[in-house]
Amino acid sequence: MYSHTHHKPNQPILDVSNLNVRYNGHMALEDITFHLHEGERVAVVGPNGAGKSTLFKVVAGVLQPQSGEVNIYGSRPRGHVCIGYIPQRNQVDWTFPVSVADVVMMGRSAKLGPFNWPHKKDWEFVNHALETVELRNLASRQISQLSGGQQQRMFIARALAQEAELMLMDEPLTGLDTPSQEGILNLLDRLKQERVTVMVATHDLEQAASHFDRIMLLNHRIVAFGKPAEVLHTDNLLSAYGGRLKPIDGQNILNIDDCCDEGEDGHTH
């Protein structure tokens, strides 16, 4: 019922080649080729509708590409349970009657296997994950009672309980206040120590430059991919964002008119 695939050693954790994805009748992603190594932190930056979520869903094996290949440690994503997909907060039904610990335990559904209920070992995984994200004391809360930053950390805990080696986070920082953003970014540092590879979709170029090993500039195709200093040039950014990018005072400071329309969460019931 549940398939697991063993990893081949010495392979890039993620190897994407010539990926083309059609979504709702138009090309969402064109000719995407890149690879990631274990423990890397990559920020995926681009305007709204650039295909960031689509890319994550294809890598996670939830969407099928029209052509091209995704390999994780040398095998196809559909065989893998080691990919943690962390959804945008506005995609989640926060009124669902589950506690924080319940949601984190969901990460272990596959490892548990069919017909099994959580064992002591699984609760240890869940508790450890909750401790890592500093939510242990909120474990029994219903999920709508968490703040935006706590909700995001809960999903990271779920990916940890899942024993994810590749985490895909869809705009985890959008709509969070600065301390909450710092909390998430610190958590990313801890994940790096544990050799977890992380891809984060973000709108914040400054954070992308300061907290990530590499930046992927995406607008249906890869505009640029490399170290922050190599990628964040005016030319590249203009190419990715088009007219929505306004240089300020002719200096090297850029203002991106690409509002994050998600805003602060409307789900504190």
Add this chain to the structure above:
Amino acid sequence: MDTLISLLLQPLSYEFMQRGMLAAVLVGIVCAVVGTYVVLRGMAFFGDALAHTILPGIALGYLVSGGARDTLFWWALGTSVIAALGIGAISKNSQIKEDTAIGIIFAGMFALGIALISTVRSYAVDLSHFLFGDVLSVSAHSLWLILIFGGLVLLTVFLFYKEFTTLSFDPILAATLRLPVNLLNNLLLTLIAVTVAVSLQTVGVALMVAMLVTPAATAYLLTHRLSHMMLLAAIFASLSGIIGLYLSFYLSIASGAAIVLTATVFFMLAFGWKRIKQ
């Protein structure tokens, strides 16, 4: 006090009331547990449509068997499972929006059912039994079928509880965990279909959606845990069945309607209580 006890006991001296109570409680529990997923996944319209869609199946069984009631369960079950999986497939692969597609099928099938039944002379009475249920005419044979198939539904929910919950809360997580998402979705549709067949005699086609949705929604207002929601929903549904049948007995109102009205009152009380508390 004595009068109260005799008021409560007197209806139970009739065998049809005992069987009716038992059926109402069993059906209530099964509907409440399955209904929890119906409410959480926003499938109320699907449940309503499914219940109406099985009418031509029942009508056909009715015509074939020459009016005998005992075989109707199997006709209902067969139609219900086929319709559930059919609606599931159509709404997934259709250019038309899901609710429109369901609406077209459900109204068309319902009309076909009415057309079939209208060929029989005693059609008004029989049709009203199918539409609104007739729990007081449940036979011992039907009661066994309710017990067996209701039990199977509950057992399946218990076995796949964590999969159904994960899938309902976050389908993308279920897919990344490589859970068999399509299989589980179809299994859930089948469970709803079996529940509809099991509930047919109690509340009938037209009121079915209330049994699926109302007790579960009442419980949803009062708890933040899924397992508690199922338990509370089952309690509300059982109480609705029992109180509804007493009301039906003493006030001479249709049993299915009385059960649904009681469940609705529970919902309104919970809704009001929640409003006051906030």
